[in-house]
Amino acid sequence: MKRIDNLRDYIERLRELGDLCTVDHEVDPYLEMAAFARRGYDQPIQAPAPLFTNIKGAKPGMRALGAPGALSSIPNCPAARVALSVGLPVDSTWRQIVEALVASRSKPKIPPRIVATAPFQQNILRGEAATLDIFPIGTLHEGDGGPYANTWGTIVVRSPDGRWTSWSIARIEKLDGKRMTGLFQKPQHIRMIWDMWVKIGKPMPFAVCQGCEPGLPFVSAMPLEDWISESDYLGAHFGEPIDVVRCEVVDLEVPASSEVVIEGHVSLKNDSLEGPFGEYQGYEANETGMQPTYHIESISHRDGAIWPFIPEGRPIDEFHTCAGLGFSVEGLGLLREAGLPVTLAWTPFETAVSWMLVTVPSDWREKLPNTSSMDFAKKIAAIIWGSLFGHCMEIVYVLDDDIDPTDMKDVLWAIPTRCHPTDRQSVEVGPILPLLTCYSHKEREAARGPKIVHDCLLPEDGKGRARVSSFEGVYPEDVRRKVMAHWKW
Ligand SMILES: Cc1cc2nc3c(=O)[nH]c(=O)nc-3n(C[C@H](O)[C@H](O)[C@H](O)COP(=O)(O)O)c2cc1C
Numbered sequence: 001m002k003r004i005d006n007l008r009d010y011i012e013r014l015r016e017l018g019d020l021c022t023v024d025h026e027v028d029p030y031l032e033m034a035a036f037a038r039r040g041y042d043q044p045i046q047a048p049a050p051l052f053t054n055i056k057g058a059k060p061g062m063r064a065l066g067a068p069g070a071l072s073s074i075p076n077c078p079a080a081r082v083a084l085s086v087g088l089p090v091d092s093t094w095r096q097i098v099e100a101l102v103a104s105r106s107k108p109k110i111p112p113r114i115v116a117t118a119p120f121q122q123n124i125l126r127g128e129a130a131t132l133d134i135f136p137i138g139t140l141h142e143g144d145g146g147p148y149a150n151t152w153g154t155i156v157v158r159s160p161d162g163r164w165t166s167w168s169i170a171r172i173e174k175l176d177g178k179r180m181t182g183l184f185q186k187p188q189h190i191r192m193i194w195d196m197w198v199k200i201g202k203p204m205p206f207a208v209c210q211g212c213e214p215g216l217p218f219v220s221a222m223p224l225e226d227w228i229s230e231s232d233y234l235g236a237h238f239g240e241p242i243d244v245v246r247c248e249v250v251d252l253e254v255p256a257s258s259e260v261v262i263e264g265h266v267s268l269k270n271d272s273l274e275g276p277f278g279e280y281q282g283y284e285a286n287e288t289g290m291q292p293t294y295h296i297e298s299i300s301h302r303d304g305a306i307w308p309f310i311p312e313g314r315p316i317d318e319f320h321t322c323a324g325l326g327f328s329v330e331g332l333g334l335l336r337e338a339g340l341p342v343t344l345a346w347t348p349f350e351t352a353v354s355w356m357l358v359t360v361p362s363d364w365r366e367k368l369p370n371t372s373s374m375d376f377a378k379k380i381a382a383i384i385w386g387s388l389f390g391h392c393m394e395i396v397y398v399l400d401d402d403i404d405p406t407d408m409k410d411v412l413w414a415i416p417t418r419c420h421p422t423d424r425q426s427v428e429v430g431p432i433l434p435l436l437t438c439y440s441h442k443e444r445e446a447a448r449g450p451k452i453v454h455d456c457l458l459p460e461d462g463k464g465r466a467r468v469s470s471f472e473g474v475y476p477e478d479v480r481r482k483v484m485a486h487w488k489w
Contacts, residue, residue: 034311037066085214110235118256131177141278181272203265205250211259222326280319320349357405381453
């Protein structure tokens with residue numbers, strides 16, 4: 001495990017690897033900066049991450065980083081940005097990344113360490129000077145309600161009894177230099193904790209941290225259980241505490257690695273119009289809603305601060321690599337904790353993380369005697385849909401583990417050849433995320449809709465199970481050996 005503990009070292013590592021490009025000409029934060037980053041995601045192979053050094057209207061020296069945790073442009077290393085972020089080798093596979101993060105779920109938690117100072121305290125702005133107007137905050141899609149101040153930063157909030165500090169990512173729109181608004185959706189922890197503050201009638205203290213060490217967004221977007229602090233999980237993952245510093249005006253601690261820390265209180269009512277915002281399903285949005293207001297009281301920042309941003313849209317961008325990875329890690333962890341024989345859980349980024357594929361070992365029948373494949377598939381789906389991210393999963397496929405769910409070539413062969421169009425499936429109506437575009441307006445308003453699990457498991461050996469017609473599958477070993485003796489490619 002090789003932790004990169006700040007954004008600047010991460011950027012230098014990407015530069016060394018040829019996965020970063022510096023954009024020195026002036027760019028307009030109104031759409032142009034985001035369009036540059038978006039084009040990078042839309043290429044057949046992801047472009048290097050753009051570091052913008054000259055942003056119109058921002059204080060000179062301020063920088064913005066696009067695509068910080070997307071796929072990588074390094075040949076044969078699509079997961080490099082994600083792997084480096086979570087301390088793994090550049091050439092790690094998705095499976096290795098998932099397994100490493102699942103293993104960290106059961107390690108003893110390591111709480112953060114409070115340190116006295118941090119580089120972001122170089123500039124501490126209070127009163128009128130504490131304004132967002134000096135930062136490179138972009139309008140990210142034509143049709144958005146305004147500039148979006150938070151797309152990759154970590155929001156820090158704490159339960160009123162002080163027992164639970166939550167780090168999460170949720171979108172936040174800039175209303176003006178001193179006010180922001182953003183999503184507080186159920187069942188997210190930011191909403192749970194805000195509800196607790198509303199109940200006692202006190203505005204919720206918050207800190208929004210931009211440009212933290214690269215692993216932080218990945219745990220902030222992980223649907224860890226209620227009352228588990230993401231800081232303690234990340235500490236356990238790296239085997240050392242994450243350094244945090246006390247805030248200026250609120251009773252919270254924030255990652256010492258932050259480039260910018262915005263502090264203040266959140267209103268008690270849904271008193272600001274939020275949105276629309278082009279979301280991760282890949283379509284321009286047209287929906288707005290009333291949400292609480294973040295009132296800014298203090299901003300601290302490093303000299304030449306770097307502000308990462310994500311112009312979310314059609315896959316694959318960070319919503320998919322980051323939230324999708326988190327869904328896979330939690331899904332696999334929960335299925336294993338329930339004692340079910342599973343090999344991997346994976347939500348393909350290409351599906352805008354709306355499908356969960358679960359693969360199971362060929363001996364699953366020995367481990368679950370007297371269980372039909374459909375019952376097994378339903379048990380798996382119940383755990384996925386019952387999780388904190390279950391409302392995002394429209395379809396669950398259960399497959400044998402000769403299929404690699406991270407390989408779309410495998411997936412696109414397996415589903416049509418193993419999934420019956422009408423049989424061996426079970427539909428359940430339950431909570432859905434209102435952002436899911438496949439549902440009707442009525443379903444999205446009610447936040448309830450149908451979800452389906454497909455039992456795609458092969459029949460038992462000797463009971464109509466066909467061999468896979470591949471080099472390994474249907475050629476005897478002596479024939480394969482003869483071929484391999486002459487194989488040069
Ligand atoms: C780029 C990105 C943007 C996100 N935006 C939102 C958002 O606007 N609202 C939201 O509820 N979740 C959003 N998420 C997902 C949450 O971060 C994720 O569900 C996380 O688990 C929430 O934290 P919690 O588990 O502490 O509630 C986003 C994730 C990523 C990676």
